Amino acid sequence: MSHSHRFxxxxxxxxxxxxxxxxxxxxxxxxxxxWLLDQEVGLxxxxxxxxxxxxxxxxxxxxxxxxxxxxxxxxxxxxGTGACALPDVIELTRHAxxxxxxxxxxxxxxxxxxxxxxxxxxxxxxxxxGVADDRLRVFLYHIPxxxxxxxxxxxxxxxxxxxxGIITGVKDSSGDWDNTRSMIEQFQPRxxxxxxxxxxxxxxxxxxxxxGCITATGNVNxxxxxxxxxxxxxxxxxxxxxxxxxxxxxxxxxxxxAAMKASIAMKTDRADWATTRPPLVExxxxxxxxxxxxxxxxxFELVNxxxxxxx
Numbered sequence: 001m002s003h004s005h006r007f008x009x010x011x012x013x014x015x016x017x018x019x020x021x022x023x024x025x026x027x028x029x030x031x032x033x034x035w036l037l038d039q040e041v042g043l044x045x046x047x048x049x050x051x052x053x054x055x056x057x058x059x060x061x062x063x064x065x066x067x068x069x070x071x072x073x074x075x076x077x078x079x080g081t082g083a084c085a086l087p088d089v090i091e092l093t094r095h096a097x098x099x100x101x102x103x104x105x106x107x108x109x110x111x112x113x114x115x116x117x118x119x120x121x122x123x124x125x126x127x128x129x130g131v132a133d134d135r136l137r138v139f140l141y142h143i144p145x146x147x148x149x150x151x152x153x154x155x156x157x158x159x160x161x162x163x164x165g166i167i168t169g170v171k172d173s174s175g176d177w178d179n180t181r182s183m184i185e186q187f188q189p190r191x192x193x194x195x196x197x198x199x200x201x202x203x204x205x206x207x208x209x210x211x212g213c214i215t216a217t218g219n220v221n222x223x224x225x226x227x228x229x230x231x232x233x234x235x236x237x238x239x240x241x242x243x244x245x246x247x248x249x250x251x252x253x254x255x256x257x258a259a260m261k262a263s264i265a266m267k268t269d270r271a272d273w274a275t276t277r278p279p280l281v282e283x284x285x286x287x288x289x290x291x292x293x294x295x296x297x298x299x300f301e302l303v304n305x306x307x308x309x310x311x
Contacts, residue, residue, distance in 0.1 A: 007193045008211040010226050012218025013047025018275040026066040039222040046080035049216040049257050054277045057088050074100035082107025090130040103137035110147035117155045128163055136166055143173035171214045173197025184210045199225045203241040206232045220260050221247050250294040258283045267302040
């Protein structure tokens with residue numbers, strides 16, 4: 001891949017469908033990924049909303065191989081490869097690069113808290129040097145509300161300086177717009193593609209010069225999010241953003257992974273879509289009823305839902 005390639009648009013951390021025995025369902029995974037691609041959403045598989053930390057390294061490799069075997073475009077796949085054990089990160093990242101993936105989304109090692117920028121730099125550097133492949137493109141994944149291990153602006157600057165062309169982008173899921181704006185102002189002109197971690201910041205990100213968003217609800221509301229990305233300079237952009245915010249808020253009333261899976265289960269009449277892997281649990285009956293009412297209130301539709309419910 002050329003270093004001049006720039007990533008932009010809408011990506012989603014793809015939900016992982018599980019069977020009732022809690023094993024991943026590769027066929028539904030492929031269908032969901034193809035459905036997202038048909039609506040111009042890139043595939044950030046093995047992200048937070050993919051329940052990635054509940055998947056084994058072998059399961060991730062198998063699911064990625066399944067997508068490649070199904071001839072989905074590898075350049076539109078951005079696997080999450082971050083983990084606490086550096087050898088696991090190196091193995092999965094090397095596998096993703098070998099499969100032709102456009103980039104990888106990389107969490108910092110997140111178990112130990114209060115670690116220094118020096119320690120995080122060594123961790124990322126160890127992976128990059130361990131993979132040792134010029135095709136590698138790393139998107140840093142900043143999500144301190146979950147990891148409690150922030151990726152500072154100073155660390156990003158140091159990594160970009162040490163590994164030009166390898167450190168390609170960042171997903172900012174801090175929920176702090178000032179931080180996202182600082183990333184865009186400091187690093188987007190230097191070639192780092194800055195993605196907001198939610199579509200609620202999509203319009204602000206694009207107006208500031210950012211690349212797009214990598215967002216959970218791209219799994220269920222892809223078309224309107226992509227539409228705003230395409231038409232953000234139109235006069236109705238703020239109205240579009242407000243509608244996206246309302247839909248996001250409807251899902252955010254509940255544990256969002258379970259809520260998105262429940263919405264697909266309801267719209268496809270396929271109960272196994274609601275399955276999560278422990279420690280996550282599915283929505284209760286009362287929660288499902290409340291979710292349905294909340295989604296009806298914002299006129300939510302799951303476009304071409306039948307393709308996700310095939311058996």
